[in-house]
Amino acid sequence: MAATVFYLDDIPEPGAIAILDGPEGRHAATVRRIRVGEAITLSDGNGLLAESEVVAAQKDRLELTVRNRVLSDPPRPRVTVVQALPKSDRSELAVELMTEAGADAIVPWQAHRCVANWEGKAHKAVEKWRAAARSAARQSRRAYIPEVADLCHTRDLLDTVRDIVAAGGVVVALHESGAARFVELPFDKSTEIMLIVGPEGGLDDSELSAFADAGADVTLLGPTVLRTSTAAAVALGALGALTSRW
Missing domain, CATH: 3.40.1280.10 (SPOUT methyltransferase, trefoil knot domain)
Structure with missing residues (x-):
């Protein structure tokens, strides 16, 4: 898993482009200053993780190619x-x-x-x-x-x-x-x-x-x-x- 995780409600299938905007995109692009070519992990907050690579970066928005997705089991108990x-x-x-x-x-x-x-x-x-x-x-x-x-x-x-x-x-x-x-x-x-x-x-x-x-x-x-x-x-x-x- 990449070193940085950001949350996106709907993560597309591998090969598709994911758009990270809103507060998460602003934090990634402006605060963390993530740029094209960097790898981040997307999560829907409900166990789904996706490795992705930034292909375009704007002031408050990132576009990422989804490489793969995996569902993480919740901890028990x-x-x-x-x-x-x-x-x-x-x-x-x-x-x-x-x-x-x-x-x-x-x-x-x-x-x-x-x-x-x-x-x-x-x-x-x-x-x-x-x-x-x-x-x-x-x-x-x-x-x-x-x-x-x-x-x-x-x-x-x-x-x-x-x-x-x-x-x-x-x-x-x-x-x-x-x-x-x-x-x-x-x-x-x-x-x-x-x-x-x-x-x-x-x-x-x-x-x-x-x-x-x-x-x-x-x-x-x-x-x-x-x-x-x-x-x-x-x-x-x-x-x-x-x-x-x-």
Whole structure:
């Protein structure tokens, strides 16, 4: 795979010309200054990768000949991160880190103790997260862009937790009070994993009880207390080593 990945929704068959324009084309042509003859990898963000060569370059647009295409298998087990809203100055950093660490889906969550409040601005905030996930996926050369869901509240999240557990998945609520150790959970036997990361003030008692009642494992990740913006990336790294994802 070439060193640079850019996203294009519809990648044509080998031998055809692909047009990379819009924000992706502008970034490739203006920011990265990619020129004729250079090789880049195109992806549709859903697993399809295509090696291509630039045959024409303009200010905000590239034309490329597609050399070949290959469909990349998604990592297994699938991992969703439920991320309590971090403070504004660390919000997009959290998305970038968990994308680079391999999250398959990201769910922004308005937890009880969140300092940030997306009331009345959830759509704009979610779009920023989606843009951050796309940029981080490009930087880390991912074939799959993580799905970023709409803002979630605890009642709806509990229904999802029950569904995943009922289907044989593993749901982990990361918290320092957890009796279980992260490395002891049966991740290798699961086809789906959900990680729940609380806000800077931590999960409150009612949330911990509700998650446990719904079937989640309240679990200690490690010996140190991590910031909400970095906890998911650390947990995803551990999962990479504990499962077949790496």
